[in-house]
Amino acid sequence: MHEVAPDLIGATLLVNGVGGVIVEVEAYHHTDPAAHSFRGPTLRNQVMFGPPGYTYVYRSYGIHWCINFVCEKAGSASAVLIRALEPTHGIAAMRRRRKLHDERSLCSGPGKVTQALGITHAHNALALDAPPMALYARASKPEIAAGVRVGITKAIELPWRYGLKGSRFLSKPF
DNA sequence: TAGGCGATGGTCT
DNA sequence: GACCATCGCCTAC
Helix, strand or coil, X not given: CCCHHHHHCCCEEEECCEEEEEEEEEEXXXXXXXXXXXXXXXXXXXXXXXXCCEEEEEEECCCEEEEEEEECCCCCCEEEEEEEEEEEECHHHHHHHHCCCXXXXXXXXXXXXXXXXXXXXXXXXXXCCCCCEEEECCCCCCCEEEECXXXXXCCCCCCCEEEXXXXXXXXXXX
């Protein structure tokens, strides 16, 4: 997982042709008290205990949706939270959904990403390589920044947040 | 420009 | 009944 997470930085994520380049992610797995999978499988998180390459979508604070990629081998219950994108595809559609003109704020946070891409619980447990999802590997290796994760109350010291160094589209600087 | 806080609902204890 | 991997508005400086 700690190889997958930084490798996702620079990859392109599209949902129905709308999306952009991933510039910020966080890693979680089942030995990590901050992870949803820490207490074992439940109705909500069961997709994380399945095979890699699938989406895990959950509701955050009763208001927002957040999207994760399940990774590593089946049963390890690790996932990578997509926190920010650099918008490149379907910017007009994202602006419409976000009711926003500032391109920099379109996808600079996990709740914003799902709103801009139109992701809801209907997108839970979907394969990343089949419509409406699409994930494209980056062309070259970018400079990666690492830091502590954002917005959690447990295991806050683990430096499992990864980002594209110097990007203008991060949820917050490293 | 930075920090406080209310909204809001699924999930787990 | 409490917790929470957030956002955006409001205020104070």
